[in-house]
Amino acid sequence: MSQSDFKWSLVDESNVIPNGFHFAGISAGLKASNKKDLALILAPKGSIFSGMFTQSIVRASCVDICEKRIKKSSGFLRAILINSGQANACTGNLGLKHFQIATAKIAELLGIKEEEVLMCSTGVIGVPLEIKKLVKNLPNLVSDLKVNNFQNAAEAILTTDLTLKKVLIETIIKGRKIKIAGLAKGSGMIYPNMATMLAFLTCDAGIEKKEWDKMISNAVKKSFNAISVDGETSTNDSFVAINAGDKIDKIFFPIIQQGIDIVCQNLAKNIARDGEGANCLLEVLVQGANNSDDAIMVAKSICNSALVKTAIHGCDPNWGRIISAAGNSGVKFNLDDVDLYIGNDHILKKGKLNQYDSQKVKDYIKSKMNSTYLENDIVQIMINLNTGKSKGTAWGCDLSKKYVEINSEYTT
Amino acid sequence: MSQSDFKWSLVDESNVIPNGFHFAGISAGLKASNKKDLALILAPKGSIFSGMFTQSIVRASCVDICEKRIKKSSGFLRAILINSGQANACTGNLGLKHFQIATAKIAELLGIKEEEVLMCSTGVIGVPLEIKKLVKNLPNLVSDLKVNNFQNAAEAILTTDLTLKKVLIETIIKGRKIKIAGLAKGSGMIYPNMATMLAFLTCDAGIEKKEWDKMISNAVKKSFNAISVDGETSTNDSFVAINAGDKIDKIFFPIIQQGIDIVCQNLAKNIARDGEGANCLLEVLVQGANNSDDAIMVAKSICNSALVKTAIHGCDPNWGRIISAAGNSGVKFNLDDVDLYIGNDHILKKGKLNQYDSQKVKDYIKSKMNSTYLENDIVQIMINLNTGKSKGTAWGCDLSKKYVEINSEYTT
Numbered sequence: 001m002s003q004s005d006f007k008w009s010l011v012d013e014s015n016v017i018p019n020g021f022h023f024a025g026i027s028a029g030l031k032a033s034n035k036k037d038l039a040l041i042l043a044p045k046g047s048i049f050s051g052m053f054t055q056s057i058v059r060a061s062c063v064d065i066c067e068k069r070i071k072k073s074s075g076f077l078r079a080i081l082i083n084s085g086q087a088n089a090c091t092g093n094l095g096l097k098h099f100q101i102a103t104a105k106i107a108e109l110l111g112i113k114e115e116e117v118l119m120c121s122t123g124v125i126g127v128p129l130e131i132k133k134l135v136k137n138l139p140n141l142v143s144d145l146k147v148n149n150f151q152n153a154a155e156a157i158l159t160t161d162l163t164l165k166k167v168l169i170e171t172i173i174k175g176r177k178i179k180i181a182g183l184a185k186g187s188g189m190i191y192p193n194m195a196t197m198l199a200f201l202t203c204d205a206g207i208e209k210k211e212w213d214k215m216i217s218n219a220v221k222k223s224f225n226a227i228s229v230d231g232e233t234s235t236n237d238s239f240v241a242i243n244a245g246d247k248i249d250k251i252f253f254p255i256i257q258q259g260i261d262i263v264c265q266n267l268a269k270n271i272a273r274d275g276e277g278a279n280c281l282l283e284v285l286v287q288g289a290n291n292s293d294d295a296i297m298v299a300k301s302i303c304n305s306a307l308v309k310t311a312i313h314g315c316d317p318n319w320g321r322i323i324s325a326a327g328n329s330g331v332k333f334n335l336d337d338v339d340l341y342i343g344n345d346h347i348l349k350k351g352k353l354n355q356y357d358s359q360k361v362k363d364y365i366k367s368k369m370n371s372t373y374l375e376n377d378i379v380q381i382m383i384n385l386n387t388g389k390s391k392g393t394a395w396g397c398d399l400s401k402k403y404v405e406i407n408s409e410y411t412t
Numbered sequence: 413m414s415q416s417d418f419k420w421s422l423v424d425e426s427n428v429i430p431n432g433f434h435f436a437g438i439s440a441g442l443k444a445s446n447k448k449d450l451a452l453i454l455a456p457k458g459s460i461f462s463g464m465f466t467q468s469i470v471r472a473s474c475v476d477i478c479e480k481r482i483k484k485s486s487g488f489l490r491a492i493l494i495n496s497g498q499a500n501a502c503t504g505n506l507g508l509k510h511f512q513i514a515t516a517k518i519a520e521l522l523g524i525k526e527e528e529v530l531m532c533s534t535g536v537i538g539v540p541l542e543i544k545k546l547v548k549n550l551p552n553l554v555s556d557l558k559v560n561n562f563q564n565a566a567e568a569i570l571t572t573d574l575t576l577k578k579v580l581i582e583t584i585i586k587g588r589k590i591k592i593a594g595l596a597k598g599s600g601m602i603y604p605n606m607a608t609m610l611a612f613l614t615c616d617a618g619i620e621k622k623e624w625d626k627m628i629s630n631a632v633k634k635s636f637n638a639i640s641v642d643g644e645t646s647t648n649d650s651f652v653a654i655n656a657g658d659k660i661d662k663i664f665f666p667i668i669q670q671g672i673d674i675v676c677q678n679l680a681k682n683i684a685r686d687g688e689g690a691n692c693l694l695e696v697l698v699q700g701a702n703n704s705d706d707a708i709m710v711a712k713s714i715c716n717s718a719l720v721k722t723a724i725h726g727c728d729p730n731w732g733r734i735i736s737a738a739g740n741s742g743v744k745f746n747l748d749d750v751d752l753y754i755g756n757d758h759i760l761k762k763g764k765l766n767q768y769d770s771q772k773v774k775d776y777i778k779s780k781m782n783s784t785y786l787e788n789d790i791v792q793i794m795i796n797l798n799t800g801k802s803k804g805t806a807w808g809c810d811l812s813k814k815y816v817e818i819n820s821e822y823t824t
Contacts, residue, residue, distance in 0.1 A: 087732075328469075
């Protein structure tokens with residue numbers, strides 16, 4: 001049985017999401033804009049939760065609690081309450097108190113225990129959660145719970161995002177339909193090891209906790225931890241992945257892993273291309289590395305370079321900056337071995353400048369800016385280090401004046 | 413004998429520089445602008461050289477040679493040739509060849525050996541050095557060598573810099589006048605562990621190599637490695653420090669260290685405040701850390717945060733971003749212990765928001781923007797981690813649309 005026997009296909013949003021999961025999303029008035037700001041995910045009994053959280057020392061207390069609850073739980077957790085508007089971070093004991101008030105109330109409404117609920121927040125740091133408004137609206141939120149309210153939930157978790165980030169895929173394994181659905185938020189402040197990023201994944205193929213943790217960790221490495229908007233990591237980054245349903249035979253694990261990877265990379269790329277002020281998605285593929293960690297590290301160093309990002313913004317094929325950023329990654333390589341491509345153009349051949357049409361490369365980058373066609377906004381850079389056999393990809397975006405404008409004028 | 417018995421004073425540029433050193437700076441037509449682009453520093457016989465170089469894997473070959481020559485030399489090196497215009501990096505074997513042609517010629521003109529010469533380059537990466545023009549102008553350069561041509565040399569090493577970076581200080585130790593002079597270039601692409609930064613220091617107090625290396629390493633940690641403009645490290649960063657003259661008694665070493673620190677910090681701060689598009693100097697002091705390395709690491713993480721830099725640019729006292737950046741430094745601390753000040757205003761008291769006048773803090777930041785008064789352009793942030801007794805400072809600048817403009821339109 002090979003992976004190629006199976007194909008995951010994108011499913012339209014109007015379809016039902018993974019079996020047994022319910023979603024809700026409403027406006028509780030936590031944002032000045034009156035947009036949706038409160039979401040709920042309800043998982044079936046016996047669901048398996050896995051999670052990865054911000055590496056920052058300064059963490060919202062809700063992140064600590066969620067991490068603890070996920071660590072010790074197996075088939076115990078049931079729900080995730082998510083709010084946008086206030087991050088519930090850096091507010092001292094009040095943060096913890098508000099977490100407990102909100103999760104206790106939602107547990108009561110759902111008829112489950114407080115410890116069975118997680119809560120994730122995103123928004124302004126250091127401002128107390130508007131807890132009264134939030135609690136008052138929890139009954140409305142619970143009434144909104146439906147199998148096809150996935151879209152509402154995806155809307156409710158957004159902050160400065162310009163686009164909705166959700167994806168739903170399915171495949172059939174031995175006559176059984178398997179679905180994986182993911183939703184995410186994040187635009188500025190995105191860097192490896194998570195950032196002001198929230199992402200949630202649900203899957204209706206049952207997999208035991210240990211294996212699920214491993215699969216999720218693998219997928220995160222190649223997706224959320226391989227994107228960079230501005231090199232920032234936030235107080236609240238969280239990714240929670242849940243599976244439920246009949247256990248699936250382990251020979252099908254590679255298929256499920258493939259599906260998780262697709263969903264995570266789709267969400268991650270959409271976060272990168274929605275980077276504040278971004279006009280394109282920068283995709284850097286590094287080949288010929290000694291191992292895939294090295295490859296991703298070089299690719300991330302390039303995606304994270306302010307000088308590369310501004311050059312791309314100016315449609316300037318400035319290979320010097322690309323090579324210089326690769327050199328700062330901490331990964332050892334020899335410049336005399338390196339091949340560099342921008343799009344299809346071979347710029348460096350074994351470390352030496354190749355004959356190429358600079359105007360053509362400029363035009364290539366320009367054609368990717370503000371493209372209205374999906375997936376036609378990707379500026380591709382490929383480096384072959386020619387030292388090993390491993391590869392890895394990272395994603396970022398260009399750095400524009402708009403980024404500076406958004407972030408020097410941001411208030412709520 | 414305490415350090416406070418001695419005072420270093422700034423000396424006017426028209427004064428003579430450290431005893432026995434000669435400087436030159438001319439235009440050789442390497443830049444489109446016709447500005448000065450070729451400099452020379454000639455040290456007395458028996459001088460002691462120390463150096464620190466870029467940590468990037470992708471290095472100009474001249475950097476490798478300089479490092480090697482400094483490592484094995486003791487009282488052997490004599491001269492440094494410096495050019496701006498082309499970085500002589502990423503040009504394959506041609507880079508090495510051009511280094512050798514230029515250093516052999518200058519050695520011949522000075523009547524010394526080729527191995528006694530260093531050469532540092534800065535400018536565009538990947539473009540061959542205009543070696544013919546350079547060599548043709550070496551005789552003019554040598555004729556320009558004078559004790560008081562310090563200013564010419566400081567001008568000739570600049571690239572996109574808007575300001576000259578040089579400093580000359582003196583003190584009297586036991587009736588003997590001691591001078592230390594430094595010059596530097598650098599504006600964009602500046603990060604810890606060096607960047608497109610060249611700096612040179614000369615001192616006329618004789619100190620043996622081992623001790624001198626230690627002093628220079630100490631000074632670099634607290635100056636050039638504590639600044640950040642855009643998180644970039646370049647192919648060519650070099651700092652060379654030379655001493656010459658009668659040996660000085662080791663009880664005076666702390667005085668000399670103090671002098672070196674003053675010169676290096678002055679140059680480093682001027683590089684940070686000349687960051688591309690910068691309107692102020694950001695100075696972050698971290699106190700109460702477990703050791704000074706930790707303190708500097710937290711301070712650098714704040715200076716290097718795009719979100720802090722854009723907030724400062726918008727005169728926004730966004731303490732959430734400051735604390736978040738501190739949390740990403742990798743240094744452990746407890747938010748509930750932290751005090752945060754912006755200027756004189758106490759923003760966080762033991763991790764909790766203090767009463768402060770937000771408009772006053774905004775006005776404080778605003779007053780530092782584009783100040784025409786020297787040293788009145790410093791936005792000061794102070795964090796006390798309250799976990800230990802060590803402190804450290806880092807410097808950066810705001811991030812403006814101008815930075816994006818300069819770097820998306822930069823050609824030569």
